[in-house]
Amino acid sequence: MIFFEVLLSxxxxxxxCLITFLSFYLFLRKTWRREYVKWDMMIDxxxxxxxxxxxxxxxxxxxIPVTRRLKANLRNKRFCKQFVKKIIAAKRNMSGRHGENLRxxxxxxxxxxxxxxxxxxxxxxxxxxxxxxxxxxxxxxxLTRIYRYTNNKNDLxxxxxxxxxxNLFGFEGLRFLDIISYQMTEWQQIRLLKxxxxxxxxxxxxxxxxxxxxxxxxxxxxxxxxxxYHRYELYENTVSCLDHGDASVRKQAISTLTEIYTESTxxxxxxxxxxxxxxxxxxxxxxxxxxGGVQNVSTLLGYLGAEKHEMKFAVARxxxxxxxxxxxxxxxxxxxxxxxxxxxxxxxKSEIKW
Amino acid sequence: MVSWQSFLTDFFTYGLLxxxxxxxxxxxxxxxxxxxxxRNYLRKNSFTDxxxxxxxxxxxxxxxxxPAYNEGANIIENVRxxxxxxxxxxxVIIINDGSRDDSLSxxxxxxxLYKADFFINGQIETKExxxxxxxRKAVYRKLIVVDKQNGGKADALNVGINVSSNDYIVCIDxxxxxxxxxxxxxxxxxxxxxxxxxxxxxxxxxxxxxxxxENGRLLKVKLPRQFLPRVQTLEYIRAxxxxxxxxxxxxxxxxxxxxxGAFDKEIVxxxxxxxxxxxxxxxxxxxxxxRYMEEQGIAHKVSFIPDPLCWTEAPSTFKILGRQxxxxxxxxxxxxQMHKVIFFNPKYGLLGMISYxxxxxxxxxxxxxxxxxxxxxxxxxxxxxxxxxxFLSLLLFIFSFGFLYSVFAILMEVLTYNQxxxxxxxxxxxxxxxxxxxxxxxxVVWSAIKGNIDLLRKKNSWGEMTRKGFTKEKV
Numbered sequence: 001m002i003f004f005e006v007l008l009s010x011x012x013x014x015x016x017c018l019i020t021f022l023s024f025y026l027f028l029r030k031t032w033r034r035e036y037v038k039w040d041m042m043i044d045x046x047x048x049x050x051x052x053x054x055x056x057x058x059x060x061x062x063x064i065p066v067t068r069r070l071k072a073n074l075r076n077k078r079f080c081k082q083f084v085k086k087i088i089a090a091k092r093n094m095s096g097r098h099g100e101n102l103r104x105x106x107x108x109x110x111x112x113x114x115x116x117x118x119x120x121x122x123x124x125x126x127x128x129x130x131x132x133x134x135x136x137x138x139x140x141x142x143l144t145r146i147y148r149y150t151n152n153k154n155d156l157x158x159x160x161x162x163x164x165x166x167n168l169f170g171f172e173g174l175r176f177l178d179i180i181s182y183q184m185t186e187w188q189q190i191r192l193l194k195x196x197x198x199x200x201x202x203x204x205x206x207x208x209x210x211x212x213x214x215x216x217x218x219x220x221x222x223x224x225x226x227x228x229y230h231r232y233e234l235y236e237n238t239v240s241c242l243d244h245g246d247a248s249v250r251k252q253a254i255s256t257l258t259e260i261y262t263e264s265t266x267x268x269x270x271x272x273x274x275x276x277x278x279x280x281x282x283x284x285x286x287x288x289x290x291x292g293g294v295q296n297v298s299t300l301l302g303y304l305g306a307e308k309h310e311m312k313f314a315v316a317r318x319x320x321x322x323x324x325x326x327x328x329x330x331x332x333x334x335x336x337x338x339x340x341x342x343x344x345x346x347x348x349k350s351e352i353k354w
Numbered sequence: 355m356v357s358w359q360s361f362l363t364d365f366f367t368y369g370l371l372x373x374x375x376x377x378x379x380x381x382x383x384x385x386x387x388x389x390x391x392x393r394n395y396l397r398k399n400s401f402t403d404x405x406x407x408x409x410x411x412x413x414x415x416x417x418x419x420x421p422a423y424n425e426g427a428n429i430i431e432n433v434r435x436x437x438x439x440x441x442x443x444x445x446v447i448i449i450n451d452g453s454r455d456d457s458l459s460x461x462x463x464x465x466x467l468y469k470a471d472f473f474i475n476g477q478i479e480t481k482e483x484x485x486x487x488x489x490r491k492a493v494y495r496k497l498i499v500v501d502k503q504n505g506g507k508a509d510a511l512n513v514g515i516n517v518s519s520n521d522y523i524v525c526i527d528x529x530x531x532x533x534x535x536x537x538x539x540x541x542x543x544x545x546x547x548x549x550x551x552x553x554x555x556x557x558x559x560x561x562x563x564x565x566x567x568e569n570g571r572l573l574k575v576k577l578p579r580q581f582l583p584r585v586q587t588l589e590y591i592r593a594x595x596x597x598x599x600x601x602x603x604x605x606x607x608x609x610x611x612x613x614x615g616a617f618d619k620e621i622v623x624x625x626x627x628x629x630x631x632x633x634x635x636x637x638x639x640x641x642x643x644x645r646y647m648e649e650q651g652i653a654h655k656v657s658f659i660p661d662p663l664c665w666t667e668a669p670s671t672f673k674i675l676g677r678q679x680x681x682x683x684x685x686x687x688x689x690x691q692m693h694k695v696i697f698f699n700p701k702y703g704l705l706g707m708i709s710y711x712x713x714x715x716x717x718x719x720x721x722x723x724x725x726x727x728x729x730x731x732x733x734x735x736x737x738x739x740x741x742x743x744x745f746l747s748l749l750l751f752i753f754s755f756g757f758l759y760s761v762f763a764i765l766m767e768v769l770t771y772n773q774x775x776x777x778x779x780x781x782x783x784x785x786x787x788x789x790x791x792x793x794x795x796x797x798v799v800w801s802a803i804k805g806n807i808d809l810l811r812k813k814n815s816w817g818e819m820t821r822k823g824f825t826k827e828k829v
Contacts, residue, residue, distance in 0.1 A: 004747040011754035015761045019784060022765050026777060125397040132401065155546075156398055186545035190413065194406045217548070224412070279620075309475045346471035 032078065039079055042070060043086050050105040051090070051098045064105050074109060084111060088136045099138075106137050119145060128160040135164025143168060150176035159188045163195050170199040177210050177218050184217035193224060204229060211237045216246040223249070227256040235260055239268055247277050254283045261291040266322060270299055278311070285314035289321040297329050304333065309340050316341065320348045327352070363739045370727045371748075377716055378755055385762055388599035392660050392770055395599075399661075404538040408440045414541055415443035415521050416616070419514030420528040421507050422448055426455035430464050432528050435570025437497060441537045446497050447514045448528065452481075452504025461499050466490045478512045478627035481505035486517065507612070508628035508635040515619065515627050524616045525636075527666065531562055531572050532614070536663040540616045543657035550653040553618045553643050556610035557663030558594040560773065561587040563670060572665055577779040582675060584786050585794045586668040587774075592763040595660055595770070602658035606709035608644070610656065612636030614664035621646065632692070634685015641693050641710075648702045662771060676801045683805025684813075686718055721802035753791050760787030 050064050073079040091102045106112060111133070118130035131149060134142050149161035158180075165173035174196075184192075210222035211234070223241060226234050238260065241253035257265050269284045276284060285303075294300060300322070303315045319326040327348070335341050407413045418436055422429055429448075436446045450458050461467060472486035480502070487499040502513050511525055522544060524537060533539075536557065543555045563583035566574040578584040601607045610617075612635065625642045628635045640656060647654040669675040690713060697714065699706040731748070734740045764783050767773065774780065 004744075004751040008747065008751045008754045011751075011758045015754070015758040018758070018761045018765050022761075022768060022780065023777075025768065026780070125400075128401060156401060160401065183548035185548055186412070186414075187542060190410050190545065191406055193412065194410065309477065313473060313475060340473065344473045347473045350471045 035078070036082065039073070039082055040086075042073070043083050046070060046105070047087060047090050047102070050101050051094065053101050063108055064101070066105075066109065071109075080111075080114070083109075084133060087111075088133060091136050091138075103137050107139075112137065112139055115139075116142070116145070124154040124157050128154075128156045131157065131160040131164050135160070135167040138168060140168050147176065151180045151182065153182070155182075155185070155188075158182060159191060162188070162192060166192065166195045166199065171196065171204045174204075175206065177206070177213070177221065180215060180218065183215065184221055189217075189221050189224060192221070193228060196225075196228075204231075207231060207234055208237050211241060216244075216249050219244065219246075219249050220252045223252040223256045227259045230260060232260050235262065242268065242272055247280060250276070251280050251283050254280065254287050258287045258290045261293075263293055265291055266293045267295060270294070270296075273303070278308075282311065282314050285311070285318040288318040289314075292322045294318070294322040294326070297323050297325060300326070301329060301333060304330075304335060304341070312340060313344050316344050317348060317351075320352065359737075359739055363734055366727065366730050366734060367740065367744075370723070370731075373723055373727075374748075374752065377720065380712065380716060381755075381759055384600040385596050385759065387603055388596045389766070391599045391603040392595065392766070395660055396770065402542070404535050404542070407538045407541060409442055411442065413441070413443050414544055415519075416441065416445075416524055416537060416541060417514070417518035417520040417522070417619075418444065418446045418524045418526060418537070419511055419518065420446070420448050420526050421451050421510035421514070422453065422457055422528045423451045423504070423507075423510075424453045424455045424457065425528055426453065426457040426460055428529060429457045430460055431570040433461065433465070433497070435531065436526075436528075437494065438570075439532065439537050440534060441541075443520065444496055444537070445518065445520060447500060447517055448497070449500045449502060449510040449514045451502060451506070451510040458499070458501055462487065465494050465497060465499075467497075467499055472517070474513075474516050476516055477623055478516055480509050480512045480516065483513055483517075506630055508630035508632075511635075512627040512630070515622060518619065521619055522616055523619050523622065524614070525612065526664065527613045529667070530559075530613050531567060531570060531665040533572070533661075533663050533665075536614070539659055539661055539663060540614075543655075543659065544616070544618070547655060550605075550655040551618070551621075551647070552657050553621045553647060553654050554610050554640055555616045555657045555659065556598065556607070557614060557659050557661060558598075559590060559611050559613050559664050559666055560662045561590060561668045562665035563668055565665060567665075575773050577774045577782060578668070578670075580670050581786070581789075582670050582672070582794070583668045584782065585790050586675075588760055588763070588783055588786050588790065589794075591767050592760060595766050596763055598658045599660055601709070602656070604704065604708070605655050606704050606712075607656040607658055608641055608705075608709050608713055609637045610640050610658075613666050617643070629692075632685055632688040633681045634689050637685060638689040638692060641689055641696075644705050645693060645696060645702065648705055660770065662773060672797060676797070676804070679798050679801035680805040680808060683718075683721070683802040684809045686713065687806070687809055690714055690718055721799045722806065724799050725803050756791045756795070757787055760790065 046064075046066065053064050074083065087102055087106055091099055091106075094102060115130045115133040115137075118126050119134075121127050121130070127149070131146050134146055143165070146161050146164050149157050150165060152158045152161065162173075162176055165176055167173075204225065207222050207225055210218050211226075213219050213222070219241060223238065225231070226238055238253055238256050242250055242257075244250050244253065254269060257269070266288050269287055273281055273284055288294060288300075297319065300315055300319045304312060304319075306312050306315060316330060319330050323329075330336060330341070330345065330348075333341070336345060418439075420432075420436065422432075425432065433446070433448060439446075448461065450461075466489050467487035468490055469485045470488040472488075474483055474486070482503045484501045484503065487501065489495065489497050498517060500513055500517055502510065514525075515523060522541065524540060526532070540555050540557055544552045546552070560575075561578060561583050562572065563578040563580065564576045565572055566576065578587055598607060598609075615636070617639070621643050622639070625639070625646050627639075629638050629642070632638050644654070644656065669678050690710070693710070696702045696706045696710045698711060702710070731740065731745050735742050735745045761784060764780065764787065768780065774783065
């Protein structure tokens with residue numbers, strides 16, 4: 001009984017404490033929100049001033065006038081956080097002189113030094129935040145400090161460091177691919193490719209080396225670079241990836257070849273069909289359906305005997321799209337009048353029409 | 355010598371006390387454990403730009419499967435809402451599960467559909483497909499409408515799986531309202547892991563009653579005005595924000611809500627798709643997928659994200675709510691029965707040693723223990739074998755913990771997503787938390803008992819779910 005009563009009182013007291021905390025937090029948040037609105041205007045004004053700031057006569061970028069109040073506010077953690085957030089967002093959307101002005105303001109206010117201090121934090125999200133600032137604000141002189149994070153054990157720190165290096169040095173920044181030992185996730189690769197798409201096109205070297213990397217995810221990423229940037233000169237290197245030990249690398253190689261194919265690509269793919277995994281066999285058939293150029297139709301006709309309908313359909317599609325006489329051969333095949341080929345052919349015909 | 359009366363009394367008192375303390379400890383563990391997971395997610399999320407994924411050619415290809423049965427009243431708006439999702443590699447498959455209303459004819463007319471030549475790879479056995487429709491308009495090229503014989507939700511989803519051509523499937527209730535970035539958020543976990551294969555992802559479902567909805571889009575979030583939907587709002591916050599996040603951190607999730615979840619199609623196919631012999635097909639599929647992965651020795655994960663991604667209408671009458679909870683109970687028991695080999699089987703690792711036993715003892719048994727324990731205590735107290743004051747103290751103790759747990763969930767909601775912003779709403783939620791154990795909880799327990807009885811009677815119907823429709827904005 002006493003045990004229950006003690007626990008009961010404890011639970012109710014705790015619930016009341018939580019409700020009190022909740023009310024206090026809501027009150028605080030309301031106050032903060034009012035402050036944020038006020039600060040927002042102040043920050044916007046300064047950022048606008050900075051963006052349209054002109055150099056002095058000597059061509060040197062003079063100090064951007066900053067009010068004493070704003071400087072004092074920067075000592076407030078929440079204000080500082082809001083300021084950094086806004087200046088980073090603005091810098092991302094600005095290039096040229098306007099972007100340079102924002103960078104100048106960032107350094108003038110000593111925020112770069114603050115970011116460097118944050119870089120030493122033990123908390124991963126604080127470090128990632130600092131790296132993001134350094135990359136976006138273009139603090140190239142900090143390369144050595146953030147470069148070591150490109151192979152950090154924390155995935156978020158790692159990806160932010162890699163993105164920052166790309167922001168600072170463009171394609172050249174990709175040299176971290178030489179050293180990374182962790183596997184790159186699909187998400188990481190998508191982010192890097194997106195970041196690269198905003199970098200001015202330049203000579204991209206080193207892909208051949210990455211195609212032979214011991215880290216399979218680096219090879220996959222390199223294959224994506226070959227595909228996205230149509231690096232035809234790396235065709236042979238890509239074909240050699242078809243014999244890689246990792247099935248996902250081979251699958252990416254098949255996909256890449258659909259963008260840089262030659263007359264012999266279909267035959268190259270078909271020659272490896274039997275030794276491939278089921279998933280990659282489907283990928284090969286899908287690739288052939290895109291690139292065509294099948295010389296030996298009878299090989300494909302042979303694969304129509306596959307057990308699974310999914311494979312049969314992929315082969316039939318490859319046949320129809322991969323060869324000029326494919327559809328005719330398919331229709332003339334003895335199996336075309338029976339299920340499932342009988343049901344597949346109308347769809348394949350309609351796809352051609354479409 | 356101990357008399358049989360005192361043995362009985364001690365058995366019930368100490369047995370029930372031990373069970374209650376164990377259950378409460380689990381809840382405390384879940385609450386504490388979920389906090390870290392939510393904090394980590396929010397921190398990571400602050401670095402995420404989902405726009406990167408929306409237009410990327412490298413984004414995973416996704417098929418949305420939406421079964422529809424007699425949804426003629428809202429089907430056009432619902433499909434429009436799905437088609438407006440910003441995602442490149444997407445197809446939207448609407449499966450008309452033998453509707454008796456004008457759903458199909460409406461779709462054909464509005465979306466300019468024609469019956470297409472379409473080969474269906476019937477890897478999963480289903481009821482007969484009458485036709486596959488596509489649009490003549492290029493703007494609706496992502497849309498596929500499948501007309502089939504009525505066979506229930508699981509059968510309809512299986513048809514969708516057979517028709518889909520993409521790598522991942524997202525199964526949703528056609529009348530659910532998705533957040534604009536819901537698919538992007540659901541797709542991301544599949545791309546993030548290199549050590550474990552992510553086989554399914556789920557997101558938070560929220561209650562849309564009283565919210566303002568226009569053209570299939572959620573315009574304004576409001577706390578439900580009626581008590582029943584409001585108490586379910588609280589229940590969902592507790593279940594999703596605390597429960598599922600903790601289980602996700604443990605990698606022991608057994609359930610991705612049938613209203614909205616994404617799955618790796620390859621694994622779904624290998625497992626044979628949805629099981630139409632149970633009314634809990636959503637849970638059953640996840641358990642079967644996990645079991646398959648364990649048996650194959652493949653490291654895997656069922657992921658869960660705390661963002662509110664999908665809004666649905668909750669039952670607003672006791673009659674409909676009772677049917678829903680009855681079905682949920684039957685679904686849980688059927689799933690546990692089908693996979694009983696997992697129970698405390700070390701071969702299945704965490705699944706067998708923690709997740710399954712938890713569901714067995716604290717999801718399936720909890721209402722039974724609560725119901726029969728309550729009756730037993732009343733009998734014992736009536737015969738003077740225990741004191742009424744003891745019984746009351748025990749009840750108050752459970753009540754106070756339930757209230758504390760709900761308040762903690764409300765606090766977590768405010769600290770994270772804060773969907774119900776005003777002080778009035780929070781006050782209402784706290785009041786609801788106070789009333790829940792008195793009104794809502796006993797009804798849910800009673801529905802679960804009825805579910806057990808219906809299962810013994812071999813009743814396997816879904817029970818009709820009538821919906822009132824969402825609130826539209828006043829012009």
